[in-house]
């Protein structure tokens with residue numbers, strides 16, 4: 001007989017007894033719509049119907065009157081920042097526990113990312129944003145991380161009287177609600193990603209949702225070489241724009257994925273809530289708590305380990321969990337501040353001097369440096385967190401066995 005308490009890392013049997021649930025995420029109308037898109041004899045969004053239809057679905061999904069499709073989530077956020085009116089030398093406040101796609105539009109515009117701290121919910125707070133506001137702050141980018149909403153309503157309330165725009169990064173927060181409202185409907189712009197690692201996928205793609213027609217025209221034109229295609233062409237090539245267009249192929253898949261997004265996100269909500277209940281009884285482990293009145297869709301979550309209660313480090317605990325068949329990872333790398341871009345500040349290595357370091361070094365001599373001392377709670381979350389990833393094919397048994405792995409490993413190492 002196996003000793004069930006013997007850790008797998010020491011030769012015992014694994015807590016995970018069956019493979020994680022899996023399935024075909026493109027099992028709906030994807031193929032049908034792709035065939036219909038090809039039958040249109042055009043894959044250009046301006047001539048076909050699918051990108052247009054996907055935009056209509058995004059309007060209904062977020063309750064906003066305008067939607068623009070684009071080539072990626074990073075592009076969507078860049079466009080959201082264009083809606084916010086950021087320009088060279090402006091400061092944009094953003095949290096550091098995110099994908100680089102959250103900040104590349106800031107740098108592209110010659111603006112400066114300013115990292116604010118998070119609290120133990122992993123989200124910014126109105127106070128942590130307020131602490132970083134200066135007379136150069138032009139926008140706050142609120143990232144709703146991991147299917148948890150940030151307190152964007154409080155941040156909008158802080159920023160509006162100061163004339164500071166709020167842009168929402170909803171790449172990880174399909175279906176996520178705050179006070180019953182889909183996130184992406186609070187700020188100047190809501191920005192979504194459909195890259196392959198999100199709740200829904202079109203391979204690559206993104207959407208921006210807005211409430212203002214003039215801003216929609218600005219964003220649309222910026223994303224399509226300033227052709228002014230849907231607006232009478234009065235302003236064709238009047239100004240700069242780039243090519244962030246979505247093709248009909250992605251649009252077709254987007255329509256099919258948006259038909260099933262609610263089923264996916266409500267399933268991830270159920271799995272996440274189940275894991276929360278299971279982890280509650282494990283001494284020394286604490287799952288990230290959401291902000292009040294949140295509906296979470298758990299693209300992933302973090303379980304914090306209380307450092308004083310165990311005889312080994314968090315990293316050793318992760319190794320033992322992986323040996324048990326756990327699919328999660330160390331949260332310690334989910335951080336932009338520590339990346340070479342922010343430590344060395346060489347943005348364009350083929351240029352020299354201050355040009356290579358622009359926008360971290362501004363033409364007026366301002367120089368911005370980055371350190372974890374600016375975000376002390378974020379630093380602690382990196383030290384204590386273990387990341388648990390989800391997908392909607394996971395089963396209740398998967399969640400139970402993940403919790404079993406935590407219980408087994410943490411009790412073996414408890415002091």
Ligand SMILES: *Cc1c(COP(=O)(O)O)cnc(C)c1O
Pocket residue numbers: 072073074075077098099100101102143169171172193194195204205206
């Ligand atoms: C994925 C992601 C992005 C970027 O999306 P892409 O489609 O990969 O460009 C931006 N922000 C966050 C928080 C993300 O998770």
